[in-house]
Amino acid sequence: MTEQRRPEVLFVCIHNAGRSQIAAALLAHHAGDRITVRSAGTAPADTINPAVIAVMNEIGIDLTAAEPKKLTNASVEASDVVITMGCGDECPFYPGKRYIDWPLDDPAGQGVDAVRAIRDEIDHLVRNLAAELLSSAP
Numbered sequence: 001m002t003e004q005r006r007p008e009v010l011f012v013c014i015h016n017a018g019r020s021q022i023a024a025a026l027l028a029h030h031a032g033d034r035i036t037v038r039s040a041g042t043a044p045a046d047t048i049n050p051a052v053i054a055v056m057n058e059i060g061i062d063l064t065a066a067e068p069k070k071l072t073n074a075s076v077e078a079s080d081v082v083i084t085m086g087c088g089d090e091c092p093f094y095p096g097k098r099y100i101d102w103p104l105d106d107p108a109g110q111g112v113d114a115v116r117a118i119r120d121e122i123d124h125l126v127r128n129l130a131a132e133l134l135s136s137a138p
Contacts, residue, residue, distance in 0.1 A: 007133040008036040010079035012091050016041025016068035018049045018107040019085040022119050025061050026126040034134055038075050042087050044068035049107055051115040058116070081133070100129075 011020035016039055024039035045068045056063045081098045084091050102125055107115040
């Protein structure tokens with residue numbers, strides 16, 4: 001009997017303080033341990049955006065302990081799907097990896113209402129991604 005391999009997803013944005021943190025937390029929330037989830041930034045910020053922490057708390061997801069992480073070649077190599085969010089040419093490209101770009105507004109400098117709308121858009125995209133990956137998993 002062959003062991004089932006979990007799909008691995010990497011969310012990448014520039015600062016890893018907003019969009020990619022929201023997406024990673026939502027995918028982990030919806031998929032549990034059925035998908036390995038990572039997030040990183042090409043130029044990580046020092047802390048997570050406070051408005052992001054606030055809107056995630058509204059839906060019961062605590063990001064207060066989350067920290068922005070630097071994008072590494074190893075994290076890209078380990079991933080089956082790399083979701084980019086506004087990092088453009090700064091994201092490394094590896095042949096054979098599946099890349100998807102989600103053109104989302106950056107929550108940096110925006111208020112809670114704007115960030116809530118971004119969270120909801122990401123949630124919709126993440127739910128579709130999870131459904132696709134879990135339906136095609138062996």
